[in-house]
Amino acid sequence: MLRKGLMLAALGLAFVAGPALSATSKEEPKEMDWSFTGPLGKYDQAQLQRGYKVYREVCSACHAMSLVSFRNLGEKGGPFYDPKYPNPNDNPYVKSLAKDIQVSDIDNETGDAIKRPAGTADRFPSPFANEAAARASNGGALPPDLSVIAKAREGGPDYIYSILTGFVQPPAGLTVSPGKYYNPYFPGDLSSFWTGKGEVPKGGFIGMPPPLAANKVTFDDNTKSTVENQARDVSAFLMWAAEPKMEQRKQFGLGAMIYLLIFTGLLYASYRRIWRNVAH
Template identity: 70%
Template sequence: MLRKTIALAALGLAVFATPALAASSHPLEPKEMTWGFEGPFGKFDQAQLQRGYKIYREVCSACHSMELMSFRNLGQKGGPFYDPKYPNPNDNPYVKAIAKDYQINDIDSETGDVIQRPGTSADRFPNPFPNEPAARASNGGALPPDLSNMAKARDGGPRYIYSLLTGFVEPPEGLTVPNGQHYNPYMAGDVSAYYKGKHHVPPGGFLAMAPPLATDKVSFDDGTKSTVEQQAKDVTAFLTWASEPKMEERKAFGIAAIIYLLILSGILYVSYKRIWRNVSH
């Protein structure tokens, strides 16, 4: 009798637990992509970084900050506008021109009043909003994340960014999207409370950001066709570079260190053989 009672209780728990388990949802795995900057010998494509910066400037910067980036970073070695003629990126005229297009909040040294002045290469990228409440008010209560380290802050890195940017689709039948939200199967979340369909709960979640990219939304100076996929690849490469702007230097140092250690190991081995060749073991 006791065994039957335990079995019935376990069956009841299973019945009640099954809907809860079925109700949970998970985002899709990021799309498989091949990037030129991956691997020990990978490098960034400077033309792609320039296109990616233009997308950030004309699209992403309206909502997202990059507070850890300074304009001079754009002209450093490996950066989008690096020029070997200007080893000091602060002297790069193109970087200076980019910075000058921005208006930077500053304090008048004589009156103490808040003023705006043209940017310099030493300035950081300006925040599109003066404070967090203003950012939330302009985005339906959501706070747009800073993009400085986005490629490292999200699981999947560049694959996740690319997948999210190209993953906006029509919600499946039975899924009600809340006002001011947008469905994306690559976004982490749980949409079970908004799903009344007959099938499994769809993957993904909601986010306040509308699809940011569209065909020909940004024109590329080098003539590259401006598709959504191309724009997503380019801005993803730029954000990956921004997350680790010294990646190429780090890889070059690592390869040189490995070569040095291999040569040193060979020299030590030969020296060992010469010193101990007449000594019996």
């Protein structure tokens, strides 16, 4: 009897939760055409450079990338790779980029906390001292670390691009709490905030205000600085940060497939030669 009662209770909860869960939906990310998709895809270095600039001048004010070091920028396949400097620590442009950023350190002589110019071995600094400071500066929301965000979110760079370009006015009948912003591509359950007619709108509330604006970043190659271009470039940069060895992995895979095809052909030719005079 007890087991039967528990089963009925669980079934009842399932029916009660059904409508709420069905209202929790979001728009599918926009499908973009990326240079790095497909088995032969490669990163567009100029796009990665622009994406780094968007991250540094806009996103880094709130979001850390604690798994990325400045030297990674000069590694093969990276935004500022130069074949003249196979060791990225020797890349003068990477050194210059790092030197412009102040990082926390400890004075070896006095033991005091100091700030110093970053070196190529340093990781990207966090904009906040700790999680509490991050939440206090963002209305209680914790800005996620962007190091591997492109691999951690379903849709990858498509999802990031959609979020960055998806800020729209909330539909009439949707109550938006202070400090929150409606985005149809952000997952959430809006059923308790919806008083309008028809179905609950897709999407959710995000604690980040629209970060991009036209001409907010000036691109060195004179690319038009629209919201769409900024979003596309920083999405590509975050994809590189999440998978910096993608090009090498694809090259290795292609070489392995060619080797296996040749090996298969040799095996078949050997089989035909050895057994050609033997009845089967």
